[in-house]
Amino acid sequence: MLRTVGYNLIQLLFVLGFAPLYAGVLSRFKENIQSKRGPSIFQPYRDLWKLFHKDEVISSETTWIFRATPYLVFVVPLFVTSLIPVLTDYPLAFAFMGDMLAGGFFLALGGFFAALAAVDTGNPYGPMGASRTRMVGFLAEPVFMIVFFTVSFVAQSTIPYIVQQKWVASSAAFFSPAHILLLIAFLMLILAEGGRIPVDNPTGHFELAMIDESKGLEYSGRGAALMKWGGQMKFLVLTCIFLNVLLAPWGLAHGQQLGHVLLAVPFILLKVFLFIIVLVMIESSLSKLRLFRISEFLGAAFIISVAAMIASIFSGPGT
Amino acid sequence: MNSAQVPLAIGFNALIAGLILISAFAMVATRQVQGVLRFFILQSALLATSSFLIGYSRHSIHLLALGVITVAAKVIAIPWVLKRTLPGEVYERREIEQVLNIPSSLLLALLLAIAAEFIVAPIAMASSDPVVRVNLPIGLAGVLIGAYSLIARREALPQLVGILAMENGAFFAGIAIAPDLPLIAELAVAIDVILIAVVIGVLTRDIKLTIGTTEPSALTELREEPQPWR
Numbered sequence: 310m311l312r313t314v315g316y317n318l319i320q321l322l323f324v325l326g327f328a329p330l331y332a333g334v335l336s337r338f339k340e341n342i343q344s345k346r347g348p349s350i351f352q353p354y355r356d357l358w359k360l361f362h363k364d365e366v367i368s369s370e371t372t373w374i375f376r377a378t379p380y381l382v383f384v385v386p387l388f389v390t391s392l393i394p395v396l397t398d399y400p401l402a403f404a405f406m407g408d409m410l411a412g413g414f415f416l417a418l419g420g421f422f423a424a425l426a427a428v429d430t431g432n433p434y435g436p437m438g439a440s441r442t443r444m445v446g447f448l449a450e451p452v453f454m455i456v457f458f459t460v461s462f463v464a465q466s467t468i469p470y471i472v473q474q475k476w477v478a479s480s481a482a483f484f485s486p487a488h489i490l491l492l493i494a495f496l497m498l499i500l501a502e503g504g505r506i507p508v509d510n511p512t513g514h515f516e517l518a519m520i521d522e523s524k525g526l527e528y529s530g531r532g533a534a535l536m537k538w539g540g541q542m543k544f545l546v547l548t549c550i551f552l553n554v555l556l557a558p559w560g561l562a563h564g565q566q567l568g569h570v571l572l573a574v575p576f577i578l579l580k581v582f583l584f585i586i587v588l589v590m591i592e593s594s595l596s597k598l599r600l601f602r603i604s605e606f607l608g609a610a611f612i613i614s615v616a617a618m619i620a621s622i623f624s625g626p627g628t
Numbered sequence: 629m630n631s632a633q634v635p636l637a638i639g640f641n642a643l644i645a646g647l648i649l650i651s652a653f654a655m656v657a658t659r660q661v662q663g664v665l666r667f668f669i670l671q672s673a674l675l676a677t678s679s680f681l682i683g684y685s686r687h688s689i690h691l692l693a694l695g696v697i698t699v700a701a702k703v704i705a706i707p708w709v710l711k712r713t714l715p716g717e718v719y720e721r722r723e724i725e726q727v728l729n730i731p732s733s734l735l736l737a738l739l740l741a742i743a744a745e746f747i748v749a750p751i752a753m754a755s756s757d758p759v760v761r762v763n764l765p766i767g768l769a770g771v772l773i774g775a776y777s778l779i780a781r782r783e784a785l786p787q788l789v790g791i792l793a794m795e796n797g798a799f800f801a802g803i804a805i806a807p808d809l810p811l812i813a814e815l816a817v818a819i820d821v822i823l824i825a826v827v828i829g830v831l832t833r834d835i836k837l838t839i840g841t842t843e844p845s846a847l848t849e850l851r852e853e854p855q856p857w858r
Contacts, residue, residue, distance in 0.1 A: 484639025
């Protein structure tokens with residue numbers, strides 16, 4: 310028991326420690342592919358360090374929501390981390406505290422408070438970005454639901470660890486049309502939720518075109534650092550759900566020893582690295598969609614996820 | 629179905645089935661003519677891969693030959709023929725006028741896919757063969773979605789691609805239920821398909837030269853004065 314709590318802590322440290330690196334490698338690769346040198350892959354760490362050592366300015370017009378939000382945004386991905394398989398393929402101590410829906414609600418809670426805080430400041434760009442994020446959010450929600458329900462239907466459980474075991478233990482579930490449909494739908498979802506390119510430009514600095522970024526415009530110092538770090542962790546957590554629960558559990562620790570768990574770290578990093586390459590290819594070959602085309606993008610994700618549900622009922626492993 | 633003993637080739641065939649369904653959806657959702665054609669090429673390549681995989685796992689030389697024919701006819705010949713017969717300007721066109729907008733089209737395509745699963749379910753469930761259970765509903769869905777894009781599109785080239793996508797769907801269902809179809813029939817179909825592409829391509833080119841558009845919906849008036857051929 311105590312040992313699995315310890316492993317859970319290792320998972321938390323993994324997400325805490327490697328989320329900025331993930332963002333750094335991603336942006337570096339993207340610059341490289343555009344024939345630029347790009348910043349160092351450790352630049353996000355330096356940014357966080359710098360921001361933590363700066364003074365924080367908070368408008369006197371704001372309420373407690375504005376002050377509480379960075380902490381919430383920072384903590385929420387950590388909650389989700391304790392519910393999902395990041396390094397091990399067997400359930401850890403906190404795995405049964407909540408299922409995949411709880412994870413979804415936690416992430417939505419962070420997004421909700423971030424939107425409230427953006428409105429709280431009275432900055433004209435904040436509410437605009439917040440309302441756009443909500444638009445993307447409510448279009449993404451049904452896809453989330455249907456993807457989760459489909460995998461839960463196959464696995465007869467909504468606990469991510471069990472889903473992951475059932476989903477890939479039998480090759481009938483792994484090799485089914487529903488699997489690839491779900492993967493594509495969830496990939497589109499990650500692109501939308503993470504504010505990546507067909508939906509939102511993460512490197513854009515033009516306020517009128519921002520979706521995700523403009524929520525954090527008013528933060529400075531520690532608040533900005535926490536918001537940034539929280540956003541990076543959220544993206545890493547979503548990636549881990551995609552790679553470990555839905556795609557394949559290759560590289561996850563199977564043994565109970567500490568060595569096995571630590572050995573899983575480079576394997577998972579390798580998987581994330583391969584995912585970065587795919588992501589960079591997607592981001593470099595597509596252009597940002599117009600705002601009202603986003604509904605088509607997520608509508609397509611929804612269609613694919615429903616097709617996956619139907620395929621898993623009729624010709625999938627569930628029967 | 630014994631889950632542990634699904635051979636790898638059959639397993640990958642199921643994954644490809646999912647991709648074929650996605651490319652059928654993508655052909656409905658794409659606005660650009662060039663994009664529609666690209667997704668068709670992708671779908672044909674996937675179809676050929678599936679044919680190779682099933683042929684490999686069932687030791688059927690027919691299916692392997694079929695895969696080669698598919699690559700030759702649909703991945704290489706048809707795009708080449710269309711490129712030769714139609715002016716390049718047609719491909720760059722965006723925002724094809726559709727009868728329904730794209731989200732409603734996608735929803736209808738989804739309904740068609742669901743209907744295909746429902747219709748085929750009694751037959752597919754009767755078979756213990758995992759290939760049949762996967763290929764039959766998705767093949768039928770491909771046929772129906774192709775037929776839908778034939779109705780909903782208003783440009784000649786995407787309509788042609790709709791016909792070809794229907795053929796792809798029928799083919800995908802066919803390789804599962806009739807692995808030993810005589811090769812001569814498949815050859816005839818492959819050549820037929822290329823001929824369809826040539827005929828429709830040349831016809832579209834002439835329509836374009838005569839009336840300046842490639843929208844069949846613009847052809848509503850009957851004119852009596854003799855048109856100079858070209």
